[in-house]
Amino acid sequence: MNNNLYETVCGICPHFRQQPVEKVSRWADSYLSLPFISNKDYFRLHKDILTPTTFKVDVDQFTNEIEPYLQKFKHWGDKYWDQNRLGLPLVNITGELDEKNDPSTMPLDEHFSEYQTDIIYHDPDIKEKTEICDLPSLEVLEPLFPYLIRSSILWWDKGAGFSKHIDVFLPATNLRLWGTTKPIDCHFEGFEIPEIEPGRLYVIDTSKPHWGSALFDNTYQFFLSLQLEAFTVIEKNLLPS
Secondary structure, eight states, X not given: OOHHHHHHHHHHSGGGGGSOHHXXXXXXXXXXTSXXXXXXXXXXXXXXXXXXXXXXXXXXXHHHHHGGGGGGOEESTTSOTXXXXXXEEXXXXXXXXXXXXXXXXXXXXXXXXHHOSSSOOOGGGOOEEOGGGGOGGGGGGGGGGGGEEEEEEEEEOTTOEEEEEOOOOSSOSSEEEEEXXXXXXXXXXXXXXXXXXXXXXXXXXXXXXXXXXXXXXXXXXXXXXXXXXXXXXXXXXXXXX
């Protein structure tokens, strides 16, 4: 791994400096081997920070159907234990809800640092759907299911949230959709946020610094990552923003 690439990677993820150079090199090599979408095509979908789609989950139905699974949610990562922020996998490595050290219930860079040794995982490598995808309220998302990769349901109580971060680097290796069952305090650096419709799925531009927190208890969010092949399906289902 040449020094320029190492410095670029560690500039984006400073905590990678705490990892062996050989491990960071394998991460970079595997990441650069992934397919990318051109920035031109990326912004064909990301017409705004949040671009609405026709996909909409019935919030009341989903809230009732997810209740039997509340004990299956796990704390999101190994930080901020004072906040009730949890995750339940829609897609993970095994397709099981009790997967140990599940990369779909923590930041993927944290999973890399703490749990990845021989195998390096990026979003497109994580593609086994769990039984949560079978909930009747999520049938509206079936056109997306063939393309679904590392994805989760997030559960936040009031005050829980994420600090400022970026999820996708351009050119992107995956596409993101997001929605929420209740309004949240959502911010994107330098952008005004349109009114968010509960249950509506949005193409979200997570290449921009963003952060947010729940305004209400029992706020569920749909955090979907998709293969680039989902481009056409998403484009056909865009609404005017």
